[in-house]
Amino acid sequence: MDMLEISHISKSFGDREVLRDVNLTVPKHAIYGFVGQNGAGKTTTMKLILGLLPANQGEIWVNGEKVSFGQNRTNQYIGYLPDVPEFYTFMTPAEYLDFCGAITGMEPHDCRKRTKELLSLVGLSQEKHRIKGFSRGMKQRLGIAQALLNRPKLLICDEPTSALDPVGRKEILDILTAAREQTTVLFSTHILSDVERICEKFAFLHEGKILCQGSMEEMKKNCKGAGFQMELEHKKDVKKLLQRFPEGIQQGKYGVAYQQGTKCQIEEVLLWMLREQISFHSIEKCSITLESLFLEVVGK
Numbered sequence: 001m002d003m004l005e006i007s008h009i010s011k012s013f014g015d016r017e018v019l020r021d022v023n024l025t026v027p028k029h030a031i032y033g034f035v036g037q038n039g040a041g042k043t044t045t046m047k048l049i050l051g052l053l054p055a056n057q058g059e060i061w062v063n064g065e066k067v068s069f070g071q072n073r074t075n076q077y078i079g080y081l082p083d084v085p086e087f088y089t090f091m092t093p094a095e096y097l098d099f100c101g102a103i104t105g106m107e108p109h110d111c112r113k114r115t116k117e118l119l120s121l122v123g124l125s126q127e128k129h130r131i132k133g134f135s136r137g138m139k140q141r142l143g144i145a146q147a148l149l150n151r152p153k154l155l156i157c158d159e160p161t162s163a164l165d166p167v168g169r170k171e172i173l174d175i176l177t178a179a180r181e182q183t184t185v186l187f188s189t190h191i192l193s194d195v196e197r198i199c200e201k202f203a204f205l206h207e208g209k210i211l212c213q214g215s216m217e218e219m220k221k222n223c224k225g226a227g228f229q230m231e232l233e234h235k236k237d238v239k240k241l242l243q244r245f246p247e248g249i250q251q252g253k254y255g256v257a258y259q260q261g262t263k264c265q266i267e268e269v270l271l272w273m274l275r276e277q278i279s280f281h282s283i284e285k286c287s288i289t290l291e292s293l294f295l296e297v298v299g300k
């Protein structure tokens with residue numbers, strides 16, 4: 001059984017359809033990247049998972065139980081970090097987590113133990129200052145600790161790294177990686193390198209539709225984004241090469257790139273170049289990046 005299953009979900013605000021037939025499955029103990037540009041529908045999807053919005057169509061299942069709008073039964077399995085987390089800033093991190101534990105009915109001894117564990121996980125054990133003096137990165141780290149307090153089976157984080165610098169982002173990604181031992185992680189982002197770093201599976205949401213989903217390996221099979229590129233020595237040879245292999249794309253004065261999936265193969269081009277005595281500075285195979293994949297599937 002998957003931890004999260006979203007089946008044929010559609011959602012409109014008035015006459016504006018913002019999610020269209022969204023299907024997505026997140027296996028247990030995965031770190032799943034939910035990728036999309038601003039306005040793609042990421043936050044709306046998360047609110048539907050939490051039962052905070054009604055869907056127009058479709059079903060969502062969390063840990064095998066169906067989510068119903070306005071009911072919070074399935075939220076017992078979920079820890080949620082919203083895109084802009086709010087805190088009682090006059091509290092210290094330990095006070096805040098104790099407070100959250102108290103209002104969610106945690107047993108005080110267990111709550112203190114868990115608070116200690118989580119502050120250590122997010123690197124705030126030594127932090128005795130009040131939250132009001134915290135940086136954005138510290139607030140995000142505390143937000144993850146709060147979301148993990150009740151030992152959720154599914155941790156949902158809405159753009160946890162978007163407002164952070166590279167160091168802050170790395171800290172959050174390391175925490176999410178460590179959290180995976182205890183939970184399943186679904187996080188949204190538009191930073192593709194973050195997904196490449198820690199997710200084994202991901203989905204691309206674009207204008208309310210899932211364009212593709214799966215692992216990097218699965219995506220690569222269907223992708224024509226990478227091929228090979230070369231830098232020639234003479235400008236006149238660029239023209240000659242493009243006449244013989246017209247699927248190439250000229251890059252600058254001396255460069256030509258061939259996408260994977262085009263008919264010509266690197267070996268064929270190389271043999272022809274040797275025969276024609278065309279000299280080159282470099283020739284290299286390109287690897288598929290998530291960015292090239294994303295641009296390909298959104299058709300840019």
Ligand SMILES: Nc1ncnc2c1ncn2[C@@H]1O[C@H](COP(=O)(O)OP(=O)(O)OP(=O)(O)O)[C@@H](O)[C@H]1O
Pocket residue numbers: 013018036037038039040041042043044045083
């Ligand atoms: N309550 C609402 N009423 C009307 N339209 C809404 C509402 N909430 C979201 N939308 C619209 O739905 C679309 C998707 O919004 P959503 O916030 O889910 O996108 P997102 O992918 O989270 O974007 P971002 O990266 O900017 O956070 C947007 O066009 C937004 O304007």
Ligand SMILES: [Mg+2]
Pocket residue numbers: 042043044083158
């Ligand atoms: Mg959002």
